[in-house]
Amino acid sequence: MSLNGWLQIVCYIAIILLLARPMGRYMSAVFERRKTFLDPILIPCERLLYRLTGISADHEMRWTEYAICVLTFSAATLFLTYGIERLQAVLPLNPQHFPGVDPALALNTAISFTTNTNWQAYTPETTMSYLTQMLGLATHNFWSAAVGIAMAIAFIRGIARREGKTLGNFWVDLTRGTLWILLPISIVFSVVLVSQGVIQNFRPYATAKLVEPERVTGTDGKSTTITTQTIAQGPTASQEAIKMLGTNGGGFFNANSAHPFENPTPLSNFLEMIAIFLIPAGLTVTLGQMTGSPKHGWAVLAAMVILWLVGVFMCYWAESQPNPLLHGVDQRVSATQAGGNMEGKEVRFGIASSALFATVTTDASCGAVNSMHDSFMPLGGMVPMVNILLGEIIFGGVGSGLYGMLVFVILSVFIAGLMVGRTPEYLGKKIESYDVQMAMLYLLIFPLIILGFAAVAVVMPNIGLGSLANHGPHGLSEILYAYMSATGNNGSAFAGLNANTHWYNYSLGVAMFLGRFMMAIPMLAIAGNLAGKKIAPASAGTFPVTTPMFTVLLTSVIVIVGALTFFPALSLSPILEHLLLRSGVAF
Amino acid sequence: MSDLLATLSLVAMFVVAVLYVRSCERLKAGR
Numbered sequence: 001m002s003l004n005g006w007l008q009i010v011c012y013i014a015i016i017l018l019l020a021r022p023m024g025r026y027m028s029a030v031f032e033r034r035k036t037f038l039d040p041i042l043i044p045c046e047r048l049l050y051r052l053t054g055i056s057a058d059h060e061m062r063w064t065e066y067a068i069c070v071l072t073f074s075a076a077t078l079f080l081t082y083g084i085e086r087l088q089a090v091l092p093l094n095p096q097h098f099p100g101v102d103p104a105l106a107l108n109t110a111i112s113f114t115t116n117t118n119w120q121a122y123t124p125e126t127t128m129s130y131l132t133q134m135l136g137l138a139t140h141n142f143w144s145a146a147v148g149i150a151m152a153i154a155f156i157r158g159i160a161r162r163e164g165k166t167l168g169n170f171w172v173d174l175t176r177g178t179l180w181i182l183l184p185i186s187i188v189f190s191v192v193l194v195s196q197g198v199i200q201n202f203r204p205y206a207t208a209k210l211v212e213p214e215r216v217t218g219t220d221g222k223s224t225t226i227t228t229q230t231i232a233q234g235p236t237a238s239q240e241a242i243k244m245l246g247t248n249g250g251g252f253f254n255a256n257s258a259h260p261f262e263n264p265t266p267l268s269n270f271l272e273m274i275a276i277f278l279i280p281a282g283l284t285v286t287l288g289q290m291t292g293s294p295k296h297g298w299a300v301l302a303a304m305v306i307l308w309l310v311g312v313f314m315c316y317w318a319e320s321q322p323n324p325l326l327h328g329v330d331q332r333v334s335a336t337q338a339g340g341n342m343e344g345k346e347v348r349f350g351i352a353s354s355a356l357f358a359t360v361t362t363d364a365s366c367g368a369v370n371s372m373h374d375s376f377m378p379l380g381g382m383v384p385m386v387n388i389l390l391g392e393i394i395f396g397g398v399g400s401g402l403y404g405m406l407v408f409v410i411l412s413v414f415i416a417g418l419m420v421g422r423t424p425e426y427l428g429k430k431i432e433s434y435d436v437q438m439a440m441l442y443l444l445i446f447p448l449i450i451l452g453f454a455a456v457a458v459v460m461p462n463i464g465l466g467s468l469a470n471h472g473p474h475g476l477s478e479i480l481y482a483y484m485s486a487t488g489n490n491g492s493a494f495a496g497l498n499a500n501t502h503w504y505n506y507s508l509g510v511a512m513f514l515g516r517f518m519m520a521i522p523m524l525a526i527a528g529n530l531a532g533k534k535i536a537p538a539s540a541g542t543f544p545v546t547t548p549m550f551t552v553l554l555t556s557v558i559v560i561v562g563a564l565t566f567f568p569a570l571s572l573s574p575i576l577e578h579l580l581l582r583s584g585v586a587f
Numbered sequence: 588m589s590d591l592l593a594t595l596s597l598v599a600m601f602v603v604a605v606l607y608v609r610s611c612e613r614l615k616a617g618r
Contacts (some may be wrong), residue, residue: 067608075601082597086590107593434615441611510600517604525611 005352024285063528148399158527344375367491
């Protein structure tokens with residue numbers, strides 16, 4: 001570890017904390033329909049959209065109607081993407097003349113982008129046309145992020161409203177989230193990325209003549225001489241900005257943010273990481289603003305920062321350690337080398353930025369990568385796994401991170417109530433059996449999907465294990481990672497697993513769908529139930545949710561629930577791999 | 588997997604999700 005590395009990490013979190021307040025206040029103004037500086041331009045656009053689609057902006061929805069609208073919108077956009085993928089061969093903006101996407105892969109990809117997962121079982125630059133990337137995938141980056149924000153805002157309204165039955169209007173929240181938040185920031189951020197060298201064009205792929213032709217031998221034993229290299233092009237910057245801001249993570253290129261056309265400089269790398277946490281951090285302030293308890297928002301943010309800090313320290317430390325299997329090699333930090341484990345990392349980012357990126361992208365549900373998590377040391381690779389397995393509530397995905405964290409808040413308040421022997425209250429609302437039932441449903445579905453599918457995959461030698469490039473505990477990590485990434489709607493891959501098979505395309509597709517909607521629905525049910533309750537004044541028995549004690553309890557509950565659920569699986573994968581590596585065995 | 592099978596799978600998933608909404612609502616009513 002180096003001073004330079006820690007300086008980057010400290011600067012990063014300082015900027016996030018500085019931006020959280022203005023971002024959060026702006027978002028609360030947007031969703032409470034108060035005045036913002038963009039109103040003169042956007043209000044006419046908003047009115048036109050409502051007129052064209054016949055939406056009544058003043059119509060208030062109960063939680064069930066809100067949830068059905070989420071499902072309807074997601075279904076419509078999912079089928080649109082599926083159709084575009086299948087028909088791309090006859091649609092425009094396909095200069096490489098790619099054929100239609102295979103049905104199983106198209107299904108997987110359509111679910112993936114609709115659920116904000118952006119799991120990619122394909123190589124984008126050899127599979128998707130420019131039209132598919134823009135109209136089929138990048139649009140989902142906006143929509144799925146806006147749906148996530150809308151659901152989080154609905155949850156906040158459920159907490160804030162007293163004796164009401166409604167949570168707002170989904171279509172209004174979706175529209176305002178897209179027009180006021182995602183679009184303006186993405187446009188500005190795209191231009192900044194172009195200034196750093198991210199490409200934006202519609203050209204056919206370029207062909208470069210190699211300075212040194214290379215002779216290679218294929219698996220069939222035949223030798224060929226390669227004299228040219230194809231360089232993929234495309235409208236990348238416009239997709240890159242929302243990919244990070246909307247915590248989507250689906251790369252325009254297969255190498256994702258490790259590709260020099262997506263993430264060319266250390267500055268673009270830093271800004272991309274800022275974009276991932278920008279909205280999730282701001283939403284904690286929005287929570288405080290809209291519930292009238294700003295300190296509660298800060299207490300939730302503090303819990304996120306503590307968990308983030310532990311993860312980034314652990315990952316950075318693990319990746320900075322020398323590999324014990326490399327004997328007689330100088331692996332110390334010096335002016336000419338990063339030190340530690342540089343396998344799978346970009347030289348222009350180094351270990352600190354790679355560890356920070358990996359932690360940030362899995363704390364949030366982003367899934368973009370600037371280094372290969374599969375090449376991390378076992379304990380370094382365990383950090384992204386733990387971040388996802390905790391439910392991606394450490395800042396989390398846009399919207400989904402906050403409502404996931406609020407489910408843990410309800411559980412923490414419930415446990416605190418049990419400890420002091422009083423009816424648990426959360427910001428004046430009594431937490432009753434139905435709220436806890438729904439919270440437990442939310443928390444139990446997650447491990448059930450991950451461990452269930454992973455268990456099925458590891459007992460099928462041909463279908464499940466046949467896709468593995470590595471075996472032993474590392475192979476188990478690859479399978480576990482695929483299902484946790486899909487269920488958590490993260491989308492990053494541990495690599496080493498060929499997921500473009502019928503089994504993986506279909507099972508991961510189902511996992512992504514269940515991980516998004518089967519968890520969001522109980523959350524909306526809690527919101528609907530909370531909205532109808534009275535707000536009781538605080539008494540001596542009320543557990544305050546604005547204090548450091550609350551932050552400590554919340555952090556402890558998250559860690560304990562995560563450890564109890566997933567420690568056995570982790571002990572058989574990265575922990576066992578670490579112990580075996582120390583004794584000289586690698587996979 | 589054919590287009591028909593993929594479409595039917597997607598429709599089935601959304602139908603299950605809608606039924607899930609109803610189940611959560613019915614649980615509140617104690618039914």
